[in-house]
Amino acid sequence: MCMLSRKATCNSHGQDSSYFLGWQEYEKNPFHEVRNTKGIIQMGLAENQLCFDILKSWIANNPDAAGFKRNGESIFAELALFQDYHGIPEFKKALTEFMSEIRGNKVSFDPNHLVLAAGATSANETLMFCLANHGEAFLLPTPYYPGFDRDLKWRTGVEIIPIHCTSSNGFQITETALQEAYLEAQKRNLRVKGVLVTNPSNPLGTTMTRNELNMLVSFVDEKGIHLVSDEIYSGTAFSTPSFVSVMEILKERKCDENGSQVWKRVHVVYSLSKDLGLPGFRVGAIYSNDDMVVAAATKMSSFGLVSSQTQYLLAAMLSDKKLTKNYISENHKRLRQRQKKLVSGLQKAGISCLKGNAGLFCWVDMRHLLRSNTFEAEMELWKKIVYEVRLNISPGSSCHCTEPGWFRVCFANMSEETLDLAMQRLKAFVTEYYNVPEVNGHGQNSRLNHSRRRSLTKWVFRLSFDDRSPIPGR
Amino acid sequence: MGFTLSNQQQQLSKIATGNGHGENSPYFEGWKAFDSNPYHPTKNPHGVIQMGLAENQLSFDLIQEWVLNHPEASICTAEGAKEFKDIANFQDYHGLPEFRNAVANFMGNVRGNRVTFDPDRIVMSGGATGAHEMLAFCLADPGEAFLMPVPYYPAFDRDLRWRTGVQLLPVACESFNNFKITRAALEDAYEKAQKANIRVKGLLITNPSNPLGTVLDRETLKSLVTFINEKNIHLVCDEIYAATVFTQPSFISIAEILEEEEVECNRELIHIVYSLSKDMGFPGFRVGIVYSYNDAVVNCARKMSSFGLVSTQTQRLIASMLSDNEFVDRFIAESARRLKARHAKFTVGLEEEGTTCLKSSGGLFVWMDLHKHLKEPTFEAEMALWRIIIHEVKLNVSPGSSFHCPEPGWFRVCFANMDDQTMEVALERIRNFVLQDKEAAVVAMKKKKRCWQSSKNLSLSFNRRSRFDEVMMSPHSPIPQSPLVRAT
Numbered sequence: 001m002c003m004l005s006r007k008a009t010c011n012s013h014g015q016d017s018s019y020f021l022g023w024q025e026y027e028k029n030p031f032h033e034v035r036n037t038k039g040i041i042q043m044g045l046a047e048n049q050l051c052f053d054i055l056k057s058w059i060a061n062n063p064d065a066a067g068f069k070r071n072g073e074s075i076f077a078e079l080a081l082f083q084d085y086h087g088i089p090e091f092k093k094a095l096t097e098f099m100s101e102i103r104g105n106k107v108s109f110d111p112n113h114l115v116l117a118a119g120a121t122s123a124n125e126t127l128m129f130c131l132a133n134h135g136e137a138f139l140l141p142t143p144y145y146p147g148f149d150r151d152l153k154w155r156t157g158v159e160i161i162p163i164h165c166t167s168s169n170g171f172q173i174t175e176t177a178l179q180e181a182y183l184e185a186q187k188r189n190l191r192v193k194g195v196l197v198t199n200p201s202n203p204l205g206t207t208m209t210r211n212e213l214n215m216l217v218s219f220v221d222e223k224g225i226h227l228v229s230d231e232i233y234s235g236t237a238f239s240t241p242s243f244v245s246v247m248e249i250l251k252e253r254k255c256d257e258n259g260s261q262v263w264k265r266v267h268v269v270y271s272l273s274k275d276l277g278l279p280g281f282r283v284g285a286i287y288s289n290d291d292m293v294v295a296a297a298t299k300m301s302s303f304g305l306v307s308s309q310t311q312y313l314l315a316a317m318l319s320d321k322k323l324t325k326n327y328i329s330e331n332h333k334r335l336r337q338r339q340k341k342l343v344s345g346l347q348k349a350g351i352s353c354l355k356g357n358a359g360l361f362c363w364v365d366m367r368h369l370l371r372s373n374t375f376e377a378e379m380e381l382w383k384k385i386v387y388e389v390r391l392n393i394s395p396g397s398s399c400h401c402t403e404p405g406w407f408r409v410c411f412a413n414m415s416e417e418t419l420d421l422a423m424q425r426l427k428a429f430v431t432e433y434y435n436v437p438e439v440n441g442h443g444q445n446s447r448l449n450h451s452r453r454r455s456l457t458k459w460v461f462r463l464s465f466d467d468r469s470p471i472p473g474r
Numbered sequence: 475m476g477f478t479l480s481n482q483q484q485q486l487s488k489i490a491t492g493n494g495h496g497e498n499s500p501y502f503e504g505w506k507a508f509d510s511n512p513y514h515p516t517k518n519p520h521g522v523i524q525m526g527l528a529e530n531q532l533s534f535d536l537i538q539e540w541v542l543n544h545p546e547a548s549i550c551t552a553e554g555a556k557e558f559k560d561i562a563n564f565q566d567y568h569g570l571p572e573f574r575n576a577v578a579n580f581m582g583n584v585r586g587n588r589v590t591f592d593p594d595r596i597v598m599s600g601g602a603t604g605a606h607e608m609l610a611f612c613l614a615d616p617g618e619a620f621l622m623p624v625p626y627y628p629a630f631d632r633d634l635r636w637r638t639g640v641q642l643l644p645v646a647c648e649s650f651n652n653f654k655i656t657r658a659a660l661e662d663a664y665e666k667a668q669k670a671n672i673r674v675k676g677l678l679i680t681n682p683s684n685p686l687g688t689v690l691d692r693e694t695l696k697s698l699v700t701f702i703n704e705k706n707i708h709l710v711c712d713e714i715y716a717a718t719v720f721t722q723p724s725f726i727s728i729a730e731i732l733e734e735e736e737v738e739c740n741r742e743l744i745h746i747v748y749s750l751s752k753d754m755g756f757p758g759f760r761v762g763i764v765y766s767y768n769d770a771v772v773n774c775a776r777k778m779s780s781f782g783l784v785s786t787q788t789q790r791l792i793a794s795m796l797s798d799n800e801f802v803d804r805f806i807a808e809s810a811r812r813l814k815a816r817h818a819k820f821t822v823g824l825e826e827e828g829t830t831c832l833k834s835s836g837g838l839f840v841w842m843d844l845h846k847h848l849k850e851p852t853f854e855a856e857m858a859l860w861r862i863i864i865h866e867v868k869l870n871v872s873p874g875s876s877f878h879c880p881e882p883g884w885f886r887v888c889f890a891n892m893d894d895q896t897m898e899v900a901l902e903r904i905r906n907f908v909l910q911d912k913e914a915a916v917v918a919m920k921k922k923k924r925c926w927q928s929s930k931n932l933s934l935s936f937n938r939r940s941r942f943d944e945v946m947m948s949p950h951s952p953i954p955q956s957p958l959v960r961a962t
Binding site (some may be wrong): 004005006007008013047049052055056059060063065066067068074076077078079080081082083085118119121122125129130131132133134137150151154155193224226264273277278279280281282290292293295297299300302303304305306307308309310313 | 484486487488489490491495497529531534537538541542545548550551552555558559561562563564565600601603604607611612613614615616618632633637639675683751754755756757758759770774777778780781782784785786787793800847890918
């Protein structure tokens with residue numbers, strides 16, 4: 001048998017992570033409102049399915065954009081032939097204006113500094129190829145999106161060093177944690193090329209504070225390294241505090257004027273997969289003030305260009321300012337409502353979460369449900385939730401969280417009824433498993449002592465073998 | 475106060491600051507010359523005609539007609555909109571099942587249904603560009619090598635090497651036997667690698683060939699299979715031009731060779747790269763395919779395809795179009811017929827002035843032999859000739875050296891990316907150049923003997939030049955300069 005590359009045979013694709021395993025279990029037994037009501041409800045997929053009606057209605061009213069036409073004339077051939085890696089100018093203009101609009105027009109983006117990529121997946125990998133050599137490192141605050149292990153490291157050979165964040169301060173990045181991570185890299189003889197943050201954060205569902213952002217900019221300035229800000233969820237910041245982009249911070253600090261050059265080392269990644277709910281269209285982008293990065297990334301985008309058909313459709317859509325204005329505000333409203341529903345449903349089950357103001361998920365605190373304060377206990381609980389409660393949620397360990405017991409639970413990829421059902425299942429599980437009385441709306445719940453919990457564990461296992469499901473049927 | 479260039483370079487990766495992107499090659503230089511002065515029949519009749527871009531523009535009318543008659547194929551029309559949400563939301567790297575089925579079906583059709591393809595072995599990529607890089611990542615580690623017969627498509631230097639660290643080692647092919655890939659040349663290349671301590675992981679061929687336009691015969695294909703099997707290395711076959719074969723000898727796919735009884739081969743070594751950019755003329759849609767007979771490669775490539783998936787909007791359109799067997803059969807036949815007609819017109823026109831091309835049966839270009847016009851048989855002379863062709867004859871053609879051709883004087887000239895009238899203009903320019911060059915040669919000779927002849931000949935060539943200008947004012951245009959692409 002001929003050997004493949006090391007990349008092909010190792011695990012750096014990260015797909016053995018529980019993040020993806022939960023997905024696989026879901027695939028085997030997916031919930032359906034009619035056809036499979038006992039199936040696993042997908043709450044591990046950060047998708048935005050709340051505003052398709054707005055897009056569909058726009059399409060119905062704009063047949064030209066959809067049908068390869070301009071002023072009624074077919075431009076199919078033009079589009080089919082267009083493979084210029086600079087992208088369709090109208091599309092980049094519309095996309096940069098949309099990015100500005102999301103940021104309340106406090107910053108503007110130059111389309112000539114925008115590079116298209118096949119999704120944020122491709123954008124992040126391309127940036128790593130541009131900014132770091134094989135064996136060099138980026139610092140990332142934990143918890144972070146599990147896909148980064150693949151996107152940033154797999155084919156690039158770049159290392160990730162975690163910046164440990166904890167619940168003690170709502171998982172905010174501290175100066176100490178940053179310095180510690182930097183030192184850790186040095187101890188391991190790894191050259192740090194930059195810091196990568198996701199803002200709003202996945203999986204926390206929070207926006208970064210001005211303090212954090214300023215601290216980061218100062219840090220990378222001092223160290224002479226890069227800062228990549230993945231702002232893929234920028235359009236999902238649905239309540240206060242409002243979203244502040246790192247670009248705003250640079251503007252406030254007048255970074256392009258004081259000669260520090262740090263503004264050239266700050267790069268933003270964007271995508272339409274979350275804000276517009278179009279992950280299938282593979283629309284990603286890199287924004288950089290550094291001409292060399294733009295030039296190199298543009299050439300690399302040959303490996304993952306955006307289909308011209310899609311560029312054309314979205315150019316028309318995003319140039320319609322009435323649509324974008326309406327979409328952004330309606331999107332916020334619906335996400336806010338839906339998040340509230342999840343939070344209150346969790347509360348009824350005696351479960352709290354980190355106070356979130358953005359994203360498509362909540363960072364849920366189930367530490368009190370752990371048998372012990374360990375990741376083994378977290379895995380045990382997770383398996384119960386996947387197999388018995390039949391909810392696919394993402395365990396914090398898959399996001400490299402340093403504290404066991406946290407889970408990411410998505411709320412925007414299902415109907416309201418399905419969310420209600422999921423919360424009912426969860427509540428029933430907590431009630432039965434922990435034998436706790438019905439909790440009131442203030443989220444109070446009692447803790448069991450360890451020995452009673454252990455005997456309950458045995459009891460639940462016997463129950464499952466006896467085929468008696470704690471989950472109410474529909 | 476600011477960072478020096480070397481500081482800035484240190485800030486970025488070696489990949490970003492080096493030349494591995496290959497865009498300093500003359501292949502791309504010619505493009506730039508065209509971009510700054512593009513031909514237009516009325517707006518810029520003295521501009522450069524693009525003959526360096528291998529695009530298939532001859533059969534769009536058929537596709538446009540199909541698209542108009544099948545509004546349900548687009549998720550954005552009234553007929554197709556009910557699927558909008560599901561399609562826009564679908565990011566599974568397995569791709570839409572109907573897409574994979576349709577592509578597998580199409581690949582079989584293109585090969586005359588002599589072989590079938592398993593949809594589960596189809597992996598998406600960002601065009602063939604993405605497919606090649608992906609395969610290189612899967613099959614080889616940095617420092618390892620692929621063997622590549624010359625001449626080859628210039629961008630392979632970028633696609634296979636730039637970010638992967640993989641090397642490309644040439645397999646010598648020569649014009650005396652029509653650039654055939656011989657066993658001896660393969661062995662020679664392999665041995666050279668061994669001596670240099672470079673581990674060879676595979677052999678990459680393009681069949682039909684770019685830039686030659688020729689197809690590999692059965693014997694050669696079998697000998698390649700035997701070779702790689704013996705050495706236990708991979709064989710990557712880029713079949714991107716499969717449906718552009720318009721005459722005999724016809725195209726034989728590696729997939730067919732594998733089905734032959736007497737061929738013994740570990741199938742897990744065989745991988746096919748495909749795309750819709752050439753056969754259908756859809757480079758803008760970025761539909762690249764990796765088809766591997768190796769399960770581990772399919773699995774790995776599938777995960778890597780996350781970096782270059784095909785937009786589901788496009789998958790949906792393609793799935794619909796390529797499952798229409800009646801349309802596909804008609805398209806393949808008509809496209810081949812038009813390519814044949816265009817190729818014939820072009821090559822006959824050239825031959826009338828004594829310009830020959832390598833005999834070919836496919837592709838979107840000819841491999842033109844201009845060695846007679848070289849001042850001397852060197853690559854410097856080839857470059858000098860190329861600059862004359864770009865800047866004076868005003869045709870962007872691609873010099874053989876950019877394809878790593880071992881012999882100077884060959885040029886790849888594309889013929890399928892323009893309308894008939896533009897082709898006539900191009901032919902006329904070539905004819906005039908050839909004549910002028912012959913005359914110049916005669917003049918140079920005569921000048922050695924009788925100086926006073928030169929003014930007469932100059933006035934002759936002056937007259938010819940004004941006829942040249944008339945011809946260039948052709949009123950018909952190819953696809954008008956796209957407003958989508960703004961020249962900077």
